[in-house]
Amino acid sequence: MKAFFILWLCISPLCLSAQQIQITPLPSNTPGDDFAPAITNHGRVLYFTSEEGGLGQRLYTSQRSSTGWQEAVKLRGDANDATHAGTATLTPDGRTMYFAAYEHDVRSYGRTDIYLATVYKGRATEIENIGSAINSPAFESQPSISADGRTLYFVSDRAGGTGGTDIYVSVWNGTTWTPARQLEGANSTSDEMCPVVSADGKTLYFSSNRSGGAGGFDLYVATIAGNTVQKIISMGSAINTPADELFYAAIPNSDQAFFTRSTQSGRYDNYSIVPNPFPGDPVTLVEGTVRDGNTGAPVSATITITDLSTGSRMADLRSDPESGDYFVTLPRGRLYSVTASAPGYVFHSDRYEVAPTSPGQTLQQNIVLAPLKGGVDRLLVFFDYDKTDLRSESFSELERVVELLRANAGIKVRFEGHTDDQGSDDYNNDLSKRRAQAVASYIISAGIDAFRVDAIGLGEGSPVVPNSSDENRARNRRVEMRITE
Amino acid sequence: MKLSLLPFLLAIGACTTAYGQDEDVLRPKGRPASLGPTPSRSASSSLPVTIGLEGGINLSFFSQSVSGALETSPIQTFTKGFGLAPYASMFVDVGITPTVGVQLRAAYDRKSYGNSEDAIIDCTLFDEYGQPVQITTTPVNVDYTSAITYITVSPQVRWEPVSRLVLLAGPTVQFRGSAMVTEASQNLGQHDACFFPGPNGEELKSRVVNDTVDDSNALNSLRLGAEFSLAYRLPLTTSIDLVPRLGYQFMFTAPAPAGNPVVDDSRTLTLGQRVVTPSEPTLHSLQAVLGLWVRL
Structure with missing residues (x-):
């Protein structure tokens, strides 16, 4: 029993110090507050918030090169046109940014609100308040967007919460954000702040000054399961100290993470942590x-x-x-x-x-x-072995074909079926033609005029790679779409 | 003066006070006092400054009542007036927050107004020997134009409740910069037998009177009022906006003190002289201007 207890201790976060974690302040830290590191472009670009020489909080960005992180520059564009702007979160493509701002030039619903921006060439433009489903007259800040851009976690001190600041979540339903709701299981009567959702969409990092911590705000990691979070654990003494620990951002598939910690003067700095003891999936x-x-x-x-x-x-x-x-x-x-x-x-x-x-x-x-003119590309359509019935995984691709034909009323297409070299020529020619016809039938049944759609079978005569392996043969079994007019 | 500035000073005070307790994107209750004041645009000496040049027109509205005058008296023409005049200003704007700032504007503020009315005056008809044979009345058209220039100084509070839409409000002080020049004329119908006697005995169908008043007893040298404006910023570049602005200048101080009673002798022969008393006039303006706002 004693041996089991020791073993349990050593696999628990309490034993993290045994991993020789290196916590290093980032060179971009300034004498003022530096906080809220956020990663995009698969870890190549870092955003963070920093005080701008007494002028308020501003968004900064730095790019990783072969020699390390380049000097941070203030984010250009309109995002920083506020008394305070910061705590950015970006989709993996780095093009869509959510951030918080207090007294932004773009209208707010009251105090600090969450805004949306488009980022291009290092400039954040097209700033929009993301609306009343998320923002209220209260404090809304510290957004974190999931990798699919569909779930937004953020912090608010609005009335009706569990206590202090709480973590809320809203989901993009394709046209709007759903009304924000408290993230069940995450909030306590204390303050919860700085949610950061990992690239896996299941791991949530957040900070709280709830009782039982090391002091100030501590970092916690939890698992998102549906509408709730479960398995909340403290990151332990290797990371949590009597100071404040905030904003834990992990580079996906990497052993590196970043977080924010308060200094002795009470201001905040960003740190790198290697290895990341709490990676997501x-x-x-x-x-x-x-x-x-x-x-x-x-x-x-x-x-x-x-x-x-x-x-x-x-x-x-x-x-x-x-x-x-x-x-x-x-x-x-x-x-x-x-x-x-x-x-x-x-x-x-x-x-x-x-x-x-x-x-x-x-x-x-x-x-x-x-x-488009004369273009050809392989369609992502699937058939069972030796069959011509389209599998359901094909439908989204076929809907894209329908969409393309509707958007370009002047074009005609031909679907060309191909097989591998297994079987006789006649059989392959017939199978490839029937598969191409199955695709054409789907398109016509979706309302596209039949005269715009043609289907032929080319058998095994036009392989894209030699039929030398199962993998290559799979690549050769295909239906291509050719724009004929 | 003090009373009219009070709302303005209170507004600035409220902005500054609120700003001193600002939250930020990390701390919903603001930073602890131990860390010193919250860094903000207002806490720095490098507050955002905008300068601007504006040009446009004043549409001025003049109003005055006279007691004791007949409804058909030529004096009634002078109880109202409106007209257009040029307006040009320059200003300095200091942003306190991204949506609130203060603006100090100095303007060349020309006012011009006038009116045209039909009235009735006495007329003496003469025979071929030049002897008066009949006293009657005749219609006459009376018109006038008055113009005066002010140098106007307007400290304003700027508020941008919606992006690019700007509201401005604050007191305004006008310093008289010119004399009041008035030109009035009376015109009789061409086929009317009545006429105005000319200085050399000629018979005139119209007469013109020019009057220039530059007496500080007859015109107020300093006027107080309030100004309200609605403007819209159209960005031309990242630092220059083209801004159409519509403003209303409501003046608490009259352009001139209430005048002494005067004798209206336009109907002396038919109805006798009448003593009329003018009230204190009012002069307000609507401004339509186009400006260039340049952020430094």
């Missing part, structure tokens, strides 16, 4: 560039993530218009398609199966978009 990070198939120029594309098992659209991100870079975070346990689309181009989708036990990985996947 590993995720699959997909990144690359989107380029024009003819010119190779970067394309400003919408990156849509779809859960293929349910057909539900999970996230809409964007590639960088200047570089074409895109960043996508895929939590474990789902089958995804990642689709790049842009006006004037044939969309392109890739399939990602991220198993529940999948290790963390970063996949480089450059995307080439074919211009």
Whole structure:
């Protein structure tokens, strides 16, 4: 029993000091407050909040290069047009930023509110108050957006809370944010602040000055399960001290995290912590560039993530218009398609199966978009072995085809079925044609005029790779869409 | 003076007081006192400063009543007036918060107003020998234009309740910068047998009177009032806005003190002389201006 107790101690957070955690102040710290580190672009870009020489809190950003973090610069654009602006959180593509501001030039609902901005070329513009579903006349601040951009956690001291400041959550339903509700299980009669949701969407870090801590605000880690949080544990003495510990932000699939701690003078500084003793679940990070198939120029594309098992659209991100870079975070346990689309181009989708036990990985996947005129691309459609019935995972891709044809009323398409080299030529020709026809039938049944849609079978004659392995043969079994007019 | 400035001073005081207890994005109750004052735009010497130049027009409204005058008396023409005149100003604006600031404006503030009315006056008809044979009345058109220039100083509170929409309010002080110049004329119908005798015995169908008043006993040299404006910022660059502004200048002080009773002799022959007493006049203005606001 004693041995078990010792073992339990050593796997608990109380034994974290045994991991030789290195906590290092960031070089960007100033004599004033520096707090709220936030990560985007898969850990390549850091945002934080800093006092601007007595002028109030401002958003700063720093980029990671091969030599380390570059000098932080004040975020340009309109986000900092406030008495205080800070506590930013960004979607993985780095293009959409939520932040808090007190007395921003854009109207507020009262005190500190949460705002939305578009970030491009280091400038935050198109500032909007995100509305009364989240903001109230009370204090709303410290937002944290999930990697799919659909769930926003934040802090408010509005009436009706559990006590002091509480953590609230709102969900994007496709058109609006749902009315914010308290995050069940997270709040106490003390103050809860600084929620940060991990890239896995399941791990939540937050701070609280609840009783039983090391003093001041301590950091806690919890698991999000549906509408509640469970398994709240203190980060322990290696991290929590009598000072305030706030804003724990972990780089996905990395051993590094950042957090904020108060100094002896009572001001705040940001710190790096290696290794990260409380990582979230590993995720699959997909990144690359989107380029024009003819010119190779970067394309400003919408990156849509779809859960293929349910057909539900999970996230809409964007590639960088200047570089074409895109960043996508895929939590474990789902089958995804990642689709790049842009006006004037044939969309392109890739399939990602991220198993529940999948290790963390970063996949480089450059995307080439074919211009619409004469363009061709492989469709992400699925058939059972030797069958022509479309599997349900195909429907979201086919709906995109319908959408494309509706948006471009002047074009006609031809679906071209291909097989691998298994089986006879006649059989493969027939199978590939029937599969292409199945796709065409779906499109026509969705209301597209039949004269705009054609289907042919090309059998095994046009492989994209040699039929030398199961993997290659799978790539050769495909239906392509060609813009014929 | 003190009374009119009080709301303005209270407003500034309220802004400053509220700001001193500001929350920030981390601390909903503001920073502890041990850390010193909350850093903010108001706590720094480098408050955001905007300068501006404006140009536009004044639409002035003049009003005065006269007791004892006939409804058809030419004097009634002078009981009201309105007219357009140029307006130009420059200002300095200091932001206290992103939405609240104070503005000090100095303006070349020209007022011009006038009126035209039909009246009835006595008329003596003469025979071919120049002897009066009949006393009657005749219609006459009376019009006038008055103009005066002020240098106006207006400390204003600026509030931007919605992005780009600006409200301004505060006291205004006008210093008289010119004499009051008035030109009045009376015009008889061309086919009327009546006429005005000219200085050389000629028969005139109209006569003009010019009057210039530059007497501090007859005109108030300093006027107090309040100004309210609605403006909209149209960004031209990141630091320059084009700003149309519509303002109303309500003056508590009259342009001139109440005048002494005067004799209205326009109907002496038919009804006798009448003594009329003018009341204290009012002169307010609506301003439509276009400005360039430059953030330094």
